[in-house]
Amino acid sequence: MNNKRTGLYWFTNDLRLHDQPALMRAVGSVDELVCVYVLEERWFSPSKFCAPSIGEHRYRFLLDSLAALNTQLERLGQRLLIMRGRLGPSLAQILQGANITDIFCSQHAGWYEKQSLVWLQDNYPQIRQHVIDSHTLFDNDQLPFELSQLPPTFTQFRKQLEAAQLPSLDHAVNGNLNGPLRRSSKPLSPVSFLPSMPASIGELDESTIWPDELMQTAKIGGSNRFVGGEQAGLKQLSDYFSGSHPACYKQVRNALDGWDNSSKMSPWLANGSISVRELVSKLDDYELHVTTNESTYWLYFELLWREFFQWYAHRYGAALYLLRGIKNQAPLTSFYSERYRKWVAGTTPYPIVNACMNELRETGYLSNRGRQIVASCFVNELGLDWRYGAAYFEQVLIDYDVASNWGNWQYLAGVGADAQPKRHFNLSKQTASFDPSGHYIERWRGDQGMSMLDSMDAADWPVGY
Ligand SMILES: Cc1cc2nc3c(=O)[nH]c(=O)nc-3n(C[C@H](O)[C@H](O)[C@H](O)COP(=O)(O)OP(=O)(O)OC[C@H]3O[C@@H](n4cnc5c(N)ncnc54)[C@H](O)[C@@H]3O)c2cc1C
Numbered sequence: 001m002n003n004k005r006t007g008l009y010w011f012t013n014d015l016r017l018h019d020q021p022a023l024m025r026a027v028g029s030v031d032e033l034v035c036v037y038v039l040e041e042r043w044f045s046p047s048k049f050c051a052p053s054i055g056e057h058r059y060r061f062l063l064d065s066l067a068a069l070n071t072q073l074e075r076l077g078q079r080l081l082i083m084r085g086r087l088g089p090s091l092a093q094i095l096q097g098a099n100i101t102d103i104f105c106s107q108h109a110g111w112y113e114k115q116s117l118v119w120l121q122d123n124y125p126q127i128r129q130h131v132i133d134s135h136t137l138f139d140n141d142q143l144p145f146e147l148s149q150l151p152p153t154f155t156q157f158r159k160q161l162e163a164a165q166l167p168s169l170d171h172a173v174n175g176n177l178n179g180p181l182r183r184s185s186k187p188l189s190p191v192s193f194l195p196s197m198p199a200s201i202g203e204l205d206e207s208t209i210w211p212d213e214l215m216q217t218a219k220i221g222g223s224n225r226f227v228g229g230e231q232a233g234l235k236q237l238s239d240y241f242s243g244s245h246p247a248c249y250k251q252v253r254n255a256l257d258g259w260d261n262s263s264k265m266s267p268w269l270a271n272g273s274i275s276v277r278e279l280v281s282k283l284d285d286y287e288l289h290v291t292t293n294e295s296t297y298w299l300y301f302e303l304l305w306r307e308f309f310q311w312y313a314h315r316y317g318a319a320l321y322l323l324r325g326i327k328n329q330a331p332l333t334s335f336y337s338e339r340y341r342k343w344v345a346g347t348t349p350y351p352i353v354n355a356c357m358n359e360l361r362e363t364g365y366l367s368n369r370g371r372q373i374v375a376s377c378f379v380n381e382l383g384l385d386w387r388y389g390a391a392y393f394e395q396v397l398i399d400y401d402v403a404s405n406w407g408n409w410q411y412l413a414g415v416g417a418d419a420q421p422k423r424h425f426n427l428s429k430q431t432a433s434f435d436p437s438g439h440y441i442e443r444w445r446g447d448q449g450m451s452m453l454d455s456m457d458a459a460d461w462p463v464g465y
Helices: 022-028 056-075 087-097 110-124 154-163 213-218 229-244 245-252 267-272 278-287 294-321 337-345 351-363 370-381 388-398 404-415 425-435 439-441
Strands: 006-011 031-042 079-084 102-107 128-132
Touching: 006 087, 006 370, 006 425, 022 102, 022 128, 031 056, 056 079, 056 229, 079 087, 079 110, 087 128, 102 110, 110 128, 110 294, 128 278, 213 245, 229 245, 229 278, 245 294, 294 404, 337 351, 337 370, 337 388, 351 370, 351 425, 351 439, 370 404, 370 439, 388 404, 404 425
Parallel strands: 006 031, 006 102, 031 079, 102 128
Antiparallel strands: none
16 A cells, blocks of 8 residues: 655745744655645736735735745755646645645635635545644644634733743644743744655646746846845845844834834735744844843734734634624725725825825835825725725735735724724824925825815705706
8 A cells, every 4th residue: 555645735925944834744744745836816807896916016026935935945856836726726736636645734814715725625535634823923722812712902912912921832843842932932943855746746737837937927126125035034134133223113113214114024924935933033132132122022012913913814704804894883984986096096185195105006015104094094084995995905015914904904994903983093193293394295296186085076966856
C-alpha cells in the first residue's frame, strides 16, 4: 500500500516564510508538496456594490509579493503555481491531478474563503484539511474567552486580553515556546526546507500561470513607495524601528501626511508578507533596548484594534457585510449615485474630503485619520449606504484587509462594535486641527470640488403631479 502523503499548500494572506505555522505544519507532515495561489476571477469584475474587489495599486503590490515569494520558494527547490479562476474548482483541479491527501492553509477571516473550504470538505471528504491561525497575534485557543463570547466592544476585548496571563503556545512544529507571554507568542524561525513537488500534478488548463509568465504580462513597479514582498516588508519594519519614530508615534499618528508619522506596515500585514507577531517582537525589542513610553504602547494598542477586528470577522461571518451590521439596526442611509460619484472623484463640496479621496485613488493609501474623515462624510453628510464605501475601499486600498476594512466601516456607520449610535466627524474642525495651513488640501487638489452636493435641488422637482 502506498502511504505517501502529498500536500497542497494554499497561500492566501500569508505570503511569507518567516513565522509561518501553517507551512511549517505542512513541512512536518507530507512527503511532497504543491504550493498554490489562486487569483480569483471574482476580484476583477464589479461586485454588487459596483466596484471590483481589486484595483491597480493592490494588484501590483500583490504581484510583487507573489514574485518575491516564488523566488524564495525556488531557493528551497519549490515553485509557486498561480491559478486564475473560481477558488474551489481551481484548487479541486490540483487535488485530483496530484492525488492530494492533505490541504494546508492559514485561517482566513473572509466568509467566501471559509465557504470554499466547506465546499472542498463536502466534495473531497477523504482529504484532510489543516487550517491554522497565522494572521493574528493570538491563536483562537489562546484567547481568554470562547469566540462566541467575543466582548462586544474593543475596550472590553483589550482589557480582557491585557488582564489574561497568556499561556505559552506549543505549535507542535517548533517545540515549546517560552511562556508566559506578555503580548504575543514569539515568531517562528523562517521555513528552511520544503518537500519537493510531485513528479506530476496532472493536466492543468490555461487558467494556470507560472509566476514568471505573470510577471512578464503585468505592469510591475511604478512610483509607489510600497513594494510588495517579504524582504521589502522586513526592510520597512527595520527602517521604522531604527530611528526615533516609534517613540513619538502617539503624537504624530493622526497626521494626514508624512511617511514616518505611522509605521506604514499595513500593506505587508494585510497580505501576510509580514507576520503581526514579527512586528510585535520588533516592538518588544525596541522597548527593551531603546525606550518604552506611551507611544510604543500605543502602537501595540492599534495592533490590538487589528486583532479585535480579525476575531470580530471570525465571530460574525457574513454579518460583516450586512447593511444592518451586527447590531441588526438599519442606518438611515440610501444610495444617491451622483453623491457617490463625487465622493469617489474627489469633487464634493468638502475640500478635506476631496483631498483625501484624491490621495487614496492615486496612491492606494490613506492615513487612518483620512479614512475616518471620508467614511464619516460618506455616511453622514452624503447619507450613503456604508457598504458602497466599504466596497470602494476594498477596491482601492493597497492594504485592504477584509476584517479591518469592513469592521471599521461598520463601526463608523454605527452598526458595529460601538456603544455609540454612530461616529460623526465635524469636517471644519477636522480641517482646522489636521490641516491648519491648508498644505494637504493644496497638495491633493481638494479645492477643486463642486459647491453643491446635488445638481438637482428640491426646488427643481416637478410639483402638482
Ligand atoms: C474606514 C476604515 C477602513 C480601514 N480599512 C483598513 C484595511 O482595509 N486594512 C488595514 O490594514 N487597515 C484598515 N484601516 C485601519 C487603519 O486606517 C490602517 O491600518 C492604517 O491607517 C495603516 O497605516 P499604518 O500601517 O501606518 O498604521 P499604524 O498607525 O502604524 O498602525 C500599525 C498597524 O496597526 C493596525 N491598525 C492601526 N489602526 C487600525 C484600525 N483602526 N483598525 C485595524 N487595524 C489598525 C494596522 O495593521 C497598522 O498597520 C481602516 C480604517 C478605517 C477608518
